[in-house]
Amino acid sequence: MLISSSGLPAALVVFLGLLSALSPGSCDEQVPLILWTSEGVSSPRLPPPTGGHIVGQQQLASYLENALNEGPRNVVLFLQDKMSVEDFTMYGGAFGNKQDSVFPNLEGALMSSSSPLVLPAVSWLASNAVIGQLQDQLETSPLYMDPETLSQLRLNASSPALLVFRLPYGVGADLMSAKEILSGNDEVIGQVLSIMKTQSVPYTAIYTALRPSREAASLSVEAGVGGGRSLLQARGGHRERERERERQRKIKEKTEIYGPVEFKEGEDTCILLWAKGLSVSILRSGRWEDHDLTPSTFGEGVSPKLHGSSCDKSRAKLVLSYENVLGHSSFKLIFAMSQRLYKVSARRWFTLDAVELEYDGTRARFNGSRSVYAPAEYSFRCESVTSFRWPLLVPHSSKDPANQWRVSFEDLQIQGFNVSGGEFSYASDCAGFFSAGIWMGLMTSLLMVLVLTYGLHMIMQLHTMDRFDDPKGPAISVPQTE
Template sequence: MAAGALQRRRITAAVAVFLALLNVLKLASCDEQVPLLLWTSGSISLPAQAPPTAGHIVGQQQLASYLEKALDVGPHNIVLFLQDKMSIEDFTMYGGAFGNKQDNVFPNLEGALMSSSSSLVLPAVSWPASNAVIGQLQDQLDTSPLYLDPETLSQLRLNASSPALLVFRLPYGIGADLLSAKEILSGNDEVIGQVLNIMKSQSVPYTAIYTALRPSREAASLSVEAGLGGGRSLLQVRGGHKERGREREKQRRTQERAETYPPVEFKEGENSCILLWAKSLSVSILRSGRWEEHDLTPSTFGEDVTPNLDGSSCNKTKASLVLNYKNVLNHRSFKLIFALSQRNYNVSARRWFTLDAVELEYDGTKATFNGSRNIYAPAEYSYRCESVTSFQWPLLMPRTSKDPANQWRVSFEDFQIQGFNVSGGEFSYASDCAGFFSPGIWMGLITSLLMVLVLTYGLHMIMQLRTMDRFDDPKGPAISVPQTE
């Protein structure tokens, strides 16, 4: 009886936690925050941690403290479900928050929370903090993340004594109707269920985390805030400097989006030779177990900014763009070098250019990232990619395992470069890093081709059928067909 009562209390508490998550829409503005859920497998208990107060936004340092306390006691096999976008409204709209359990698209997630003896729900985490979750877990576990899917996970053999950081990327898309988002969230929940079942089958204890990189209701939340009227005034009276700080931050972001600046241009004589543009350029170095980041964008781009390009060069086959900086991460001299080359490829019968390397040269030391495997384009085009990094879906890799580049991270957002055939100081047509044919498109094309083949074969067989020219009358004499006919 005591065990049954304890089990009922455990389930009731888990349900209460989940329902609390579904009804915290009014506790935080979703245009800047994403929710985060953390739970453990089986009967493993985490130390009790006080949840944030209503309306409080969990920042990066506070989130790191939550994760550190959980990992001190909990399993070191981390299963991170990282969705592209997510907001509280996704749970309130599709989670059956008002008793409509038949409309719940999170049955596996709810079941995992109910079966776990320890869970942590953070309804409002700033999205820069959620973006840093992988880095924080990597630093605390001292292991690199593994980006997997359920099929790949089923082939691995995990060890409870060895820490592992397993990352599962989940998509998020919303079209003209809300049904598309509901279907995608339901598919994500199925992926969560598959992964948890595989972990259970291997009898490996784990700590699971479910969060997102960006909020999914930015535009909607702004319209809600605009219509709050007097209610928002009350919040400003209570919140004071916090609300004003948020407004200033929104204005700053809007101004940044509105700003446009020309690309970095290197000329050989009077002719433009190399063009480079990026929304953000940043580098980070690992010191004392922490990543220290430096933003190079203000020193590189802007109407009144003239970057130092000493050492840059270009010809018909080689190009090198050298950006010179000072006092970057306590290094007096610092250079960011882009080395490009072009040559003819007989297989494609045309010339292509590649970004052979991105080099960091500082105080006599050189760190080299190889980019020739992933960053290339036809010689007449420019190359563009939304994100070029060395750590998250990396396109840049350290040259060797002992290269100083292993202590560095580089990150370029909305990156575009052209080192050959530049005309008029403007980029040529851009070859984007995103492939035209995705796996879904290929599956659709192959399926359509198979259906067309089956239809063609069926029509061919029907056309081969011949109608009888003589018919037997049951009331008359039987038809006699001579064998000679």
């Protein structure tokens, strides 16, 4: 829905909640999408969808294309893990309590925009493809950033840029935790918009999510109008439809999970690699330029070039070849692994010795053997393997070209030995046993034990009196010398 700026804060969540209630489908398949431009920048007024209509992938691509053809082509995408319309109705102060709203920065940005676009019901399959659609329309790679790195970036209004900010969402029974996380996400939005305002560069902002945050069964308007008997029948039929939609959703999720990169020596698979995200960055003229290698490495119908890969019982090397990466016509990403027997543990371990970048005759080397390792019969898995933030990969030396590069793997899993049946073995996770919570518990317990020990020691120092005063007899005289 296209909403004017007058009276927007009070009407934002009301309109979102009304349109979601009119939706014929359940909200567990849809996410909202909000689009606006920077203050003082006019954008085309786009026709809103009809009430209850779910925006699909093609229609969303048409909305984005119309907005970017005449509006600013510097796009700021706030991509939350999960979000539903109910988040706005529950935490947006929909009933006049604006002091309780957790979206003050978002509402302020919508008020300052000339023509914001609010789509309450967007298919989550379409929202998952929004980065690819923007990348195709802007003809530029996405830059995954945070407010700290954005302040060091200098944007140009003449050249398009796609800045992606990932926002978390808490899942659990504690509603206050979700409210606090949404409030923190709104603060991040405010920081980003404030930095963009200081750079005086017009931009188009988009706020959406990858998945819905709630799975609430909502009755359609037609079912609610009838009598008691028809209402019960509608509820029973709605449950059946909900079960069918849930089954279809699980099938879609399974089909979306792409397979790993697989290298075979003859008929046997000897190396497997999988990652949710894979990107490289290079430092040029004081700024980092990013390139996402995920679409060229993983996915249905994607066959990366593995020429130069090899494996045997003690060493394995996986070579991924690309073209036109950050201005380099030839680019290779090389994983060098080895396994050997360690006498202390009396078992064989495999290590990722190095991750190398080979481009135009130059080779940059990152060492990973100190942090990336697992038993030889296991695979290695880690949620984040990077060379710049809590690095597990470090440059080989201070003069190595790797100091000008950054490598980032999101949800990495790799296995170079003892692969059986073309599937990963049991994963050895990189998470340490002693987490911050465990250390806090141990220190608190130690402090309580020390306090208890001190108290027992003081009690043991107490002595019983050996002289007592008899009220019927003479008073006891205690000399001062005793």
